[in-house]
Ligand SMILES: Nc1ncnc2c1ncn2[C@@H]1O[C@H](COP(=O)(O)OP(=O)(O)O)[C@@H](O)[C@H]1O
């Protein structure tokens with residue numbers, strides 16, 4: 610089998626028990642499977658939850674804390690317990706883990722985004738196992754990834770993974786929550802995540818997890834849109850991850866065919882950038898950028914809102930509302946000048962053929 614790059618996400622419910630302890634047997638099982646996957650010469654990146662779930666007991670909380678400061682304090686304790694356990698267990702296989710704690714801000718800042726990409730690449734080249742979690746202790750509520758399912762999807766797109774494996778406490782996605790509906794039917798394969806499916810998944814998860822199946826579906830949708838096929842399910846034994854990539858996993862495969870990866874610049878524009886203004890385009894330009902794969906030219910822009918600089922990301926509006934976002938080649942002032950000249954008969958002669966406003970490689974539809 611060709612060498613693959615696999616992101617494995619393990620949820621809190623698969624690593625810890627309800628009492629707030631690492632479940633040593635299941636933990637060892639995951640580590641064996643990760644080692645087997647690496648041993649088969651694949652590149653592996655682990656997104657591990659469990660910091661809050663493994664830490665709350667040491668702080669004297671009876672259950673997973675609900676306050677932000679409680680969760681952040683629990684994560685501070687639990688994250689080090691988790692990494693200590695990974696380091697010890699992985700050393701039996703001569704694998705060195707590398708902890709990476711990310712916040713949403715690390716992705717929205719372009720240079721930090723590029724740095725994170727380079728660092729993960731270097732760790733993989735050197736044969737280490739990157740272990741990623743959200744930096745819960747400092748993450749501000751409005752500025753989080755939402756949950757680790759979404760973080761794992763964004764990481765998979767970012768490093769152009771061949772597959773995202775989301776390990777959880779249930780063997781896949783059902784048409785309703787099987788814990789409350791005994792007649793729920795399991796999906797073995799899904800082409801894509803539809804709106805109806807999103808409705809069928811509720812947000813109830815385990816006592817230690819967050820988001821339930823809904824967050825996994827939203828994450829799977831994101832991963833697929835970034836060109837990465839997804840598996841959601843469970844398994845036991847050291848070969849479980851190898852079996853999953855061979856197509857024999859106990860769970861649901863999503864978009865298992867070949868998908869078009871999207872380049873890192875466009876991923877950043879789509880999912881991480883903050884917009885600094887708005888550009889309004891006419892119908893001809895709307896059709897050109899939406900359906901004919903063209904760049905946006907100055908002639909199609911008739912209004913600009915906000916103040917932005919060359920290189921900033923803006924929202925593009927058409928006749929029917931928001932069309933997408935893209936990186937501009939002009940400042941807002943330069944664009945306003947262009948529009949003024951075009952609308953003024955006496956100044957129109959000053960217009961010279963110019964660059965596109967947004968190049969098609971720096972543009973993403975919503
Ligand atoms: N349609 C569904 N199919 C499968 N599981 C579902 C569905 N809707 C809700 N769930 C629940 O989602 C849970 C997994 O979510 P969660 O506890 O957040 O996992 P993790 O800790 O692994 O991230 C399952 O145990 C199940 O109870």
Ligand SMILES: N[C@@H](CCC(=O)OP(=O)(O)O)C(=O)O
Nearest residue numbers: 621658659660661756757819
């Ligand atoms: N970053 C948090 C996990 C958040 C999360 O998404 O948890 P889960 O639903 O168990 O994957 C932690 O380590 O506790």
